Ligand SMILES: NC(=O)C1=CN([C@@H]2O[C@H](COP(=O)(O)OP(=O)(O)OC[C@H]3O[C@@H](n4cnc5c(N)ncnc54)[C@H](OP(=O)(O)O)[C@@H]3O)[C@@H](O)[C@H]2O)C=CC1
């Protein structure tokens with residue numbers, strides 16, 4: 001009987017593994033076919049997740065337009081990508097420099113971006129800044145600065161590029177939000193608000209653009225080991241300047257960039273890129289809000305106490 005069941009289970013297991021392998025292969029082919037030779041614009045390409053996305057999409061054969069404020073960093077990345085050798089046919093990236101917090105500059109940059117290859121297939125709104133502070137100490141100017149970069153900048157760029165996508169009846173808007181676009185964590189008010197606004201805007205956009213054949217993907221990662229906390233602004237607008245423990249324990253940006261590529265290639269609408277705890281927190285916020293709020297209040301008390309001691 002044992003022999004019978006093991007001889008019938010083994011081929012079944014091998015069959016399942018084979019089907020899974022074929023499925024994975026087909027998925028990879030689908031992603032590659034979607035990205036190869038497509039024009040992909042990446043904001044915040046000078047560091048962290050944006051730079052890794054540039055590497056991953058370049059290696060997949062995309063035609064890149066790399067955006068940021070730091071010309072030298074963009075040029076250095078372009079040199080690195082141009083010198084890299086893969087079996088895949090790759091394309092030399094263009095660079096466009098502008099400050100997303102400046103709406104006029106962003107709209108002008110959109111025209112420059114369109115001139116690079118004549119059209120845009122995929123826009124990845126990745127650039128962003130973080131923030132740390134108590135609400136009572138934070139000036140409204142700081143709230144506005146975070147919103148300018150994380151919300152108004154990406155929506156201005158998206159609005160400026162949309163007409164050409166609508167004309168072509170083709171395009172894909174990708175936005176890097178955060179778990180903090182779904183749940184709010186104490187002492188991150190401006191950041192969480194900007195990411196919640198981002199989630200809301202791009203959810204509306206997805207519905208409005210469906211008839212025009214334009215895809216919208218919102219990606220919400222948990223902690224990634226980048227310079228985000230170093231560049232974060234504080235209650236008085238000064239730079240935070242340190243790597244937080246949570247950030248240092250986060251996933252590698254190269255790994256998350258692979259998840260971004262997969263989400264784009266599979267035309268996902270909304271993706272959480274996180275381990276079980278942040279994912280559970282998102283569900284808890286919806287299913288047991290009272291419990292979630294108590295946990296956040298406890299977290300705030302604990303953090304305040306450790307700062308004061
Ligand atoms: N790190 C994390 O734990 C997580 C990050 N995210 C999100 O991922 C995205 C990328 O962040 P990450 O790579 O971690 O952080 P980094 O600080 O490493 O990168 C941020 C990028 O945004 C650009 N940027 C910032 N301000 C502006 C501006 N005003 N105009 C133009 N570009 C600007 C920076 O370019 P410049 O050279 O011009 O400064 C830089 O390239 C952000 O949207 C962030 O919110 C989401 C969840 C977790």
Ligand SMILES: CCCCCCCCCCCCCCCC(=O)OCC(=O)COP(=O)(O)O
Pocket residue numbers: 130131178179180185188191221222223224228229232244246247277278280281284295
């Ligand atoms: C059994 C119940 C468990 C409920 C657990 C609630 C615990 C809440 C954990 C919340 C983790 C959220 C992680 C969010 C990570 C994230 O998005 O941070 C990335 C950033 O956006 C960067 O932010 P930073 O704060 O580093 O500037």
